[in-house]
Amino acid sequence: MTGLIAAYLDELDRVLAFDARLSRRVHDEIESHLFDTAEHVGEADAVRRFGHPAEIARAYAEAALPDRLRRSCVAAALLGGATLLLMRLRTVALDIPGGSDALTWLDRGGLVAALLCIGAAWLFSLRQRIALVRKALHLAAGCFALSVGASLLRAFDGGSGDGAFALIAGTALVEAILVGGLMMQLARLDRYARRLAA
Amino acid sequence: MGMSSEMLKGHLDAVLLATIGDAALHGYAIIEAIRTRSGGHFDLPEGTIYPALHRLELAGLLASRWVQPESGRKRRVYALTDTGRQSLTERRAGWRSFAGGIDMLLDARA
Numbered sequence: 001m002t003g004l005i006a007a008y009l010d011e012l013d014r015v016l017a018f019d020a021r022l023s024r025r026v027h028d029e030i031e032s033h034l035f036d037t038a039e040h041v042g043e044a045d046a047v048r049r050f051g052h053p054a055e056i057a058r059a060y061a062e063a064a065l066p067d068r069l070r071r072s073c074v075a076a077a078l079l080g081g082a083t084l085l086l087m088r089l090r091t092v093a094l095d096i097p098g099g100s101d102a103l104t105w106l107d108r109g110g111l112v113a114a115l116l117c118i119g120a121a122w123l124f125s126l127r128q129r130i131a132l133v134r135k136a137l138h139l140a141a142g143c144f145a146l147s148v149g150a151s152l153l154r155a156f157d158g159g160s161g162d163g164a165f166a167l168i169a170g171t172a173l174v175e176a177i178l179v180g181g182l183m184m185q186l187a188r189l190d191r192y193a194r195r196l197a198a
Numbered sequence: 199m200g201m202s203s204e205m206l207k208g209h210l211d212a213v214l215l216a217t218i219g220d221a222a223l224h225g226y227a228i229i230e231a232i233r234t235r236s237g238g239h240f241d242l243p244e245g246t247i248y249p250a251l252h253r254l255e256l257a258g259l260l261a262s263r264w265v266q267p268e269s270g271r272k273r274r275v276y277a278l279t280d281t282g283r284q285s286l287t288e289r290r291a292g293w294r295s296f297a298g299g300i301d302m303l304l305d306a307r308a
Contacts, residue, residue: 029225029248032271036226037244051245059246063253 004043005034008053015057018191022060030056054198061195068192069125069133072185076118076140079178083111083144086171090155093167103150103157110147114140130193134186141182148175206240210250212289213240215259215282224265224273225251251276259285 009031016023030050037046050056087107117140124132155168206213217223217231229247232240254260259282266272278286 026248028272029274032224032273033226033244033248035271049244051243056245056249059249060252063249064256067256 004047005031005038008034008047008050011053012056015053015195016060018057018061018195019064019188022064026056026060057195058198061192065130065192065196066125066128068189069128069130072133072137072182072189073118073122073125075182075185076121076137079144079182080111080115080118080140082178083114083148083175086175087111087147087151090151090168090171103154106150107147107154110143110150114143114147117143130189130196134189134193137182137186137189141179141186144179144182148172148179206242209293210242210246211254211259212286212293214247214250214254215278215286215289218260218276218278219286220278222265222275222277224275226273228276254282258282 009027012030013023013027016026034043034046034050037049041049117136121133121136121140124136152168152172155164213232214228217228217235223231225248228251229242229244232242251260251262255262255276258279260276261279262274262276264272265275
């Protein structure tokens, strides 16, 4: 053993750091392959024949990109559906009056804008326009945050009945977790984009 | 990498699906099978195969699992899914139609 394979795998881990799960999977599989090859041609040739780690990482990023885009869009769509349900739950349970004030406009307008952005992101993902998907989903996340914030203010302002605070706080917590989940998906998508641009 | 390998790149997915066929093979065995069955014509850069296998798995055409033999290294083996078998059938038909058309063009006399 010359340590060439270990050094190669370390470099592969480094360039695949944009996706920890993918990196673990690739490491074990490529390690097995390289040792199989090295038994016939030696470590140096095994590593040379496999290719440059940066090119391998880029190929993996390209291979996984459609699935990554789809997951991000699905996460955003789930967030949209959950937010809609939670807002409706607050409105009905707390008997929040409708109206045409700025908060109501932000609440509803933000949600509609977020859903439109998700639709646009989905269409862009079908064409693998990663930059446009990222922009649309970031915009959707911002619209969600605006809408959820306005909805919570409306609930605190106009909500009534027993347990109002617990309901508002509970639904806000769920929404915060969902928005956090979407932001994590977007952060991973950003790392993919950087790897593909490298 | 010669011209044959360059030409093969556009058909890599079909080649991988056909090579795996009804078996369950790990990456190294797939690469060796492509090399052997093509009589050494197709000697692809090995690093290109694994991302392609991963892409086909994400597309639902392949399924993979780890296998640990009693003696030897742990390996990830790939097998066709039902969707993968269907896709292979379609790709075979598409290739035969395409190759037949090219043959007619190349063999045509002016």
